[in-house]
Amino acid sequence: DQQVKQNSPSLSVQEGRISILNCDYTNSMFDYFLWYKKYPAEGPTFLISISSIKDKNEDGRFTVFLNKSAKHLSLHIVPSQPGDSAVYFCAASSPGTYGGSQGNLIFGKGTKLSVKP
């Protein structure tokens, strides 16, 4: 049973426009949400995070919105650039996801973003 879902496997956007990547979750105990970006043949790199006590976090062109009542978060990239083309993973963490002590990141399956010049 997937606790973190990214329902769109791919997204194509024109350069300069907004990219919106969506993520849904089922576990109300999640207290942190993170977005990672992954280029081919490289490991994922951290992009931005948000605590469950907030509803928005912004870092330059990247903004993450959290809607706890809907158990939904989204990543907005404005303006989109060709270098943003990558796979984006949504991840969530809660205390004691495994073993009752450590917490672990649960990842979605990823959304492949293509930004066209």
Add this chain to the structure above:
Amino acid sequence: DAGITQSPRYKITETGRQVTLMCHQTWSHSYMFWYRQDLGHGLRLIYYSAAADITDKGEVPDGYVVSRSKTENFPLTLESATRSQTSVYFCASSELRTGTSPLHFGNGTRLTVT
């Protein structure tokens, strides 16, 4: 160079063989993790470690063994490789509990089991 390195980058092995994937980090992070990435599954946790000599199972631990005798190293061993273990393996580390500080990933090991 500071960071997290995985070796080898690519490995082909035969069914039934033992293979060890290496992971080394230079930050002295307490937490280390092994994930596998498969099409249609995203990233799934195999094992993690909160400190030297402390390890615990993740979501998909069967067929894998880990050890952590030193803070900076976290090798992953496939005791008897199976074709279902063909995957890309990522090692990661973090300073604090996941979520409160981000994971830093290595560039992965692509393992093929024939």
